[in-house]
Amino acid sequence: MHTIICVKQVLDPEIPPAKFKIDPETKKVIPPAGVPPVISVFDERAVEAACRLKDKNKGKITIISMGSAKAADVVRHTLSMGADDGIVLTDDAFENLDSFGTAYVLSKAIKKIGAFDLVLCGRQAADWGAGQVGSILGEMLGIPIITLACNIEVTGQALKIRRIVRDGFEVLEAPMPSLITVSSEIGLPRLPGGMGLMMARRKVIPTWKAVDIGAEAAMLDKANSHTEVTGLSVPTRKSECEMITGVTLVEAAGNLAARIIKLV
Amino acid sequence: MDTAKGVLVFGEIVDGKLAPVTIELLGAGRKLANELGEELSVLLLGSKGGSLGQEAIAFGADTVYTDTDSIFDVYNSDAYTQAASGLCKKALPAVMLFGHTDIGCDLAPRLNGRLGGGLAMDCLALAIDPATKFLVSTRPVYGGNARATMVAKAARPQMATVRPKTLPAAERNDSRQGKVVMIEDKIDPSVMKIKVMERIKEEVEGVKLEDAEVVVSGGRGIGSKQNFEMVKELARVLGGAVGATRPVCDEGWTPAGLQVGQSGKVVSPKVYIAVGVSGAMAHITGCLGSKCIVAINKDKEANIFNVAQLGLIADYKEVLPALTAKLKELKTA
Known part of the structure; x- marks a missing residue:
């Protein structure tokens, strides 16, 4: 069983808001100094899901990440978790692509990789959170798409998936290959062991450019973008928090209770 | 693109009624359609689609497209995608709106x-840009930063x-006129690649997080699973739901389904009480989206106080x- 996972390197979403700065001119975020980027949380869960499948059914996991050359760091992290191979997709033409452009590049890379049984993506990226690259990619590859998975199993030739819905979950059966987007409910990602870290360090992570995957220039042309970001701003929040006090903490708690009861 | 016209709302039917988010979308869609000087239509799939048509018209739709095949009574990604794309290719809407629900999040992309x-x-x-007539969508990125x-x-x-409970619901006017159009195309069974084997309702203790008018959330500051019981007790007394931050769910103090935030649920209760939450x-x-955020934290510098309306600087345990x-006393009084 061959699983391909698309992962993205993002600004650490847990940074304190005071460190978050943007440049409204370029409509980009200014990465804070000294905070290393991380693998997008949902993508890490997708890697965990694939590792669990590999634990049970054997097989191979290939990671692809589109981004800067630095994306090799997150690819290496996934290798230490248990992925077998990793590829970084880097090209000036890949910068600032919208969801369609991103899905296109990923689809070309997947076609170059060759045969696969399963493609996994995080349900959305932890930075721009567009939540659509996986589905567009699935449509481009022409394979069944299942979103928001919280459990994946292989039964014979089919995939059995639990999908999160509003009031519980659905149990779905899909053929292979399919594309599945993974939600955080799948569970915590494993911590890499010493052996995994050592293997990951030794692995060569190739870099593919547009020409390597046969990506057409017109598909990467920003003039053909489906969507365009026209503004980026940091919402101003008025800090008019009214502090409740009291002579004692118990009194303060009582004062707060009196305020809350009026609101409910 | 010049031929694309009008606003189409993807309607959701929950328990045989128009979903609240659909009524919100009809309100928003009506405004956009008026600004464009074009029609508002709605797509209703499932056996209730026809009977709810008049209601959708009362809430602002000019045209209701419906396919009452019972195949649509349970959401199936393949069938819905085929039906919606079939309609879009014929009706050529300029704008299409969905609720940001489990169905919308699957279908729209x-x-x-x-x-x-x-x-x-x-x-x-x-909004509609008055000069270009383009739809301008505002959305949170970088986890709301x-x-x-x-x-x-x-x-x-x-x-x-569109995130539910964000835009005001459309006002009902039963004298409004509109037409109901039956979709003739049948679903090609060969597109149905994914089988829905079963749907399992998850029983939640007490009130459901997304529906609750009061949510009491605990953060890492709670310290342990055992201490988290205090958060639950407060929620119980207020008839509210329990929420948690990601670290709390990762620690296993609460089930992952109770996570509030970017990688969890989005809630907009009347009162959101954040206990030991730093405010990432x-x-x-x-x-x-909560009407009032109440923060209890011992660190007066915690970011949660920048977004809260009521604060109490104290160790929550005290x-x-x-x-x-x-609150128990006031509730029973």
Whole structure:
């Protein structure tokens, strides 16, 4: 069983808001100094899901990440978790692509990789959170798409998936290959062991450019973008928090209770 | 793109009724359609689609497209994608709106991939640019740290999923006129690649997080699973739901389903009580829609106080029992 996972390197979403700065001119975020980027949380869960499948059914996991050359760091992290191979997709033409452009590049890379049984993506990226690259990619590859998975199993030739819905979950059966987007409910990602870290360090992570995957220039042309970001701003929040006090903490708690009861 | 016209709302039917988010979308869609000087239509799939048509018209739709095949009574991604893309190829809407629900989140991106449109997810505001007539969608990015506006200049339809409870519901007017159009195309069974084996309702203790009018959330500051019981007790006394931050769920103090925030649920209760929550944006983004945020934290510098309306600077262990007891007393009084 061959699983391909698309992962993205993002600004650490847990940074304190005071460190978050943007440049409204370029409509980009200014990465804070000294905070290393991380693998997008949902993508890490997708890697965990694939590792669990590999634990049970054997097989191979290939990671692809589109981004800067630095994306090799997150690819290496996934290798230490248990992925077998990793590829970084880097090209000036890949910068600032919208969801369609991103899905296109990923689809070309997947076609170059060759045969696969399963493609996994995080349900959305932890930075721009567009939540659509996986589905567009699935449509481009022409394979069944299942979103928001919280459990994946292989039964014979089919995939059995639990999908999160509003009031519980659905149990779905899909053929292979399919594309599945993974939600955080799948569970915590494993911590890499010493052996995994050592293997990951030794692995060569190739870099593919547009020409390597046969990506057409017109598909990467920003003039053909489906969507365009026209503004980026940091919402101003008025800090008019009214502090409740009291002579004692118990009194303060009582004062707060009196305020809350009026609101409910 | 010049031929694309009108606003189409993807309608959801829940328990045989129009979903609240659909009524909100009809309100928003009506405004957009008026600004464009074009029609508002709605797609209703499932056996109730026909009988709910008049209601959708009362809430603002000019045209109701419906396919009452019972195949649509349970959401199936393949069938819905085929039906919606079939309609879009015929009706050629300029704008298409969805609720940011489990169905909208599945259908909209897939449909977008098939139609080659331009989609913005989880929008908080929609407007028509008066000069270009483009749909301008505002959505949170970077876990709520920033807001982005997006447009699709050439790709059609311009699509958006809208966060429930963000936009006001449409006003009902039963004298409104409109037409109901039956969709003739039948679903090709060969497109149904995914089988829905079963749907399992998850029983939650007490009130459901998304529906609750009061949510009491605990953060890492709670310290242990055992201490988290105090958070639950306060929620119980207020008849509210329990929420948690990501670290708390990761620690296993609460089930993952109770996570509020960027990678969890988005809630907008009347009162959101955050206990021992520092206020990372990834969490805050899930509760910013609350009418009132109450923060209890011993660190007066905690970011949660920047978004809260009521605050109490204290170690929660010293105030929560008193707060819970007092609220119990006031509730029964």
